[in-house]
Amino acid sequence: MRTPTADRTTPAAIETSGLHKRYGTRTAVQSLDLTIPAGSVFGLIGPNGAGKTTTLRMLLDIIRPTAGIARVLGSDPRRGGPALRRRIGFVPGDLRLEGRVTGRRLLEFYAEVSGPVAAGAIEEFADRLGAELNRPVHTLSKGNKQKLGLVQAFMHRPELLVLDEPTSGLDPLVQREFLQMLREARAAGQTVLLSSHVLSEIQQAADAVAVLSGGRVVASGDVASLRLAAVRRLRVGLVDAEPARIEQELAALSQVGEVHVISGPDGSVRVTATVAGDINPVVGMLARHRIADLAVEEPDLEESVLRLYGAHTTGAPDA
Incomplete structure (x- = not known):
């Protein structure tokens, strides 16, 4: 190429x-x-x-x-x-x-x-x-x-x-x-x-x-055309939410990839998800619930490259 x-x-x-x-x-x-x-x-x-x-x-x-x-x-x-x-x-x-x-x-x-x-x-x-x-x-x-x-x-x-x-x-x-x-x-x-x-x-x-x-x-x-920043990790804490419902709602969004939903002993719900593309629909869905905290993180470069171009990786090492 x-x-x-x-x-x-x-x-x-x-x-x-x-x-x-x-x-x-x-x-x-x-x-x-x-x-x-x-x-x-x-x-x-x-x-x-x-x-x-x-x-x-x-x-x-x-x-x-x-x-x-x-x-x-x-x-x-x-x-x-x-x-x-x-x-x-x-x-x-x-x-x-x-x-x-x-x-x-x-x-x-x-x-x-x-x-x-x-x-x-x-x-x-x-x-x-x-x-x-x-x-x-x-x-x-x-x-x-x-x-x-x-x-x-x-x-x-x-x-x-x-x-x-x-x-x-x-x-x-x-x-x-x-x-x-x-x-x-x-x-x-x-x-x-x-x-x-x-x-x-x-x-x-x-x-x-x-x-x-x-x-x-x-x-x-250019960086924008390669979409290297398009994959992000979302971390959110919810109060008084139903874990199964949250997981179902997130899974219905095309932008959402891997999702982990964990219930806490105090009734809180911790959600971790990867989001590709426009994050606004995801945040809008979560906003229908009571949010305790929310963080959007840029994944490290290696994760971004492997996620977007993983089919090409063959593991040839640097000397």
Whole structure:
């Protein structure tokens, strides 16, 4: 399946054709075709083991494909060398920062090898993310190390940002600032390839997405067209309700999938249900009863993908 392509006036920052990776008898990525327009934010999503990290590593020449072609910023990653890498900012999904040097010294070292970094850029991004620059790296928490990883990726304002689970370990306020940084990068003409398990992050940031499952693209397009947010979980507490009647009324609604109704010793009724599509008819039905509490939850990304595209999942693992 071919992902959304750039129009004829927009060059592609990343293109792959038939990209394939095998480890012995195990296939991690199968015949992957991607076209990511320059200046866009592209989300790569899917359940664990879908092939996301393997794909990113092949694009960066960290591992070599078994077959197929990749072009990154117009170059073959296998031949681009340091000149190509300086044009890219990368945050790996398994970021590991150690050592007794301070965060500032570590970033200054990266600045020496990553290409020109404007004066004050390190401090600017560190301040926005709340990164600790004056403490030894080995004393930092996972979240603070992740902030340093983001600063090193953004500080030289690369043409391409490749971000694998970039908000892992970050609190919500920092995640919000990160999303603003993505918007600014796109406005400045930078391209972002974002792999994430956080559905809301993809919804807010990405122009288009590809859903990977079993090492293959099983769906692609904008987030709304893929209906990834259409499946939600409803939790409600009812007072003085008849469990059998509630279950029957919910089962009669086409939007409702799996339903669990539990009676409490105090006469209360707890209802859990999955809802696909318009939730208003479901809430309207429940409103005819006395509601003690109600919550609508977005399921995690893996559940959304498996529910919508489960027929394609084959369990090919990431390396």
